[in-house]
Amino acid sequence: MxxxxxxxxxxxxxxxxxxxxxxxxxxxxxxxxxxxxxxxxxxxxxxxxxxxxxxxxxxxxxxxxxxxxxxxxxxxxxxxxxxxxxxxxxxxxxxxxxxxxxxxxxxxxxxxxxxxxxxxxxSRQVGLGMADRRWFLFCAGLGFDADVVARVEDRRAEGSRSTPGLYVRSALRRFYRSGGTRRSGPLTLEVPGQDPVEGLCLGIVQNTNPWTYLGGRPVNACPDASFDLDLDLFGLTRMSTLPTLRHLSRMLGTSGKAPHGRHVVSLHDCATFTLGAEEAVSLQVDGDHLGEHRSVTFRGVPRALRVIV
CATH class of the missing domain: 3.40.50.10330 (Probable inorganic polyphosphate/atp-NAD kinase; domain 1)
Structure with missing residues (x-):
């Protein structure tokens, strides 16, 4: 071979x-x-x-x-x-x-x-996601989490090591830069056949679980996401300190239940959807920052890649 x-x-x-x-x-x-x-x-x-x-x-x-x-x-x-x-x-x-x-x-x-x-x-055939024309393996994000990735990349370019602490510090600085509360975000979610959802502060897209790891602990925004299904989405239309900490606690928990609440927007096993904004916002795929975009269409592609496991 x-x-x-x-x-x-x-x-x-x-x-x-x-x-x-x-x-x-x-x-x-x-x-x-x-x-x-x-x-x-x-x-x-x-x-x-x-x-x-x-x-x-x-x-x-x-x-x-x-x-x-x-x-x-x-x-x-x-x-x-x-x-x-x-x-x-x-x-x-x-x-x-x-x-x-x-x-x-x-x-x-x-x-x-x-x-x-x-x-x-x-071997195993796994489904992947696409963000416009870019393939992603496990996650993508538009908005807040992509801003954090961009900050981490800047720090790494300055010589910092990629550690869980660097991500946590970058997230806290990004969160409190806006005063710790965002009552409405710049993103609009559009799903074919459904009414648009406006005001998302972030959109986390998962092709499998977990979304990421914090050291050795898995972080799951969409615990039902799977390589064998289409895409899942976790979004928030408001970010304030205590509710955000509750969502993060659930993501880090072992219950297997997704974060929920009045400001949570979620999709499960969705073939395609679009996140857009009037002004360009950050996009990340698989932890790499891909610049700023005004609109990104996400699509699940089943059995896209054969992996030796």
């Missing part, structure tokens, strides 16, 4: 020595080429070339951003049964996609699980 290992050398939790050991282990079972990314979007370029060259498997060694880029490269012309499969060796700080698939969070253990899956012929 021909395989390409796409390595992000800036991955948070793997050293150069670890990457060499993992590549050697994979090469024992695969006809393996190794490519190292050098800039944002490079993993997408490498995955596109792998499709053209008839590679059977593309392995992403890095964080969720690296896996997202690989998926976008493979699916550049849409899903097809002839496309390479994808495998993940987690090397980032959060690794939501890998953990949602049930893979070990340790890269060495994940490599062992991958080799076992390859020898056993195990």
């Amino acid at each position: 021909r395989a390409l290992l796409v390595v992000n050398p800036k991955a948070t939790t793997t050293s150069e020595r670890t990457r060499d050991v993992l590549a050697h282990a994979l090469a024992s079972d695969l006809k393996l080429d190794v490519a190292t990314t050098s800039h944002r979007g490079h993993a997408t370029e490498l995955a596109k070339s792998a499709v053209v060259e008839g590679v059977d498997l593309v392995i992403a060694l890095g964080g969720d951003g690296t896996v997202n880029e690989v998926a976008n490269g493979i699916l550049a012309d849409g899903p097809s049964p002839d496309l390479p499969a994808v495998a993940v060796v987690p090397g980032g700080s959060t690794n939501v996609f890998a953990r949602a698939l049930g893979l070990p969070n340790d890269p060495v253990e994940a490599t062992g699980a991958l080799l076992d899956a390859l020898r056993s012929g195990r």
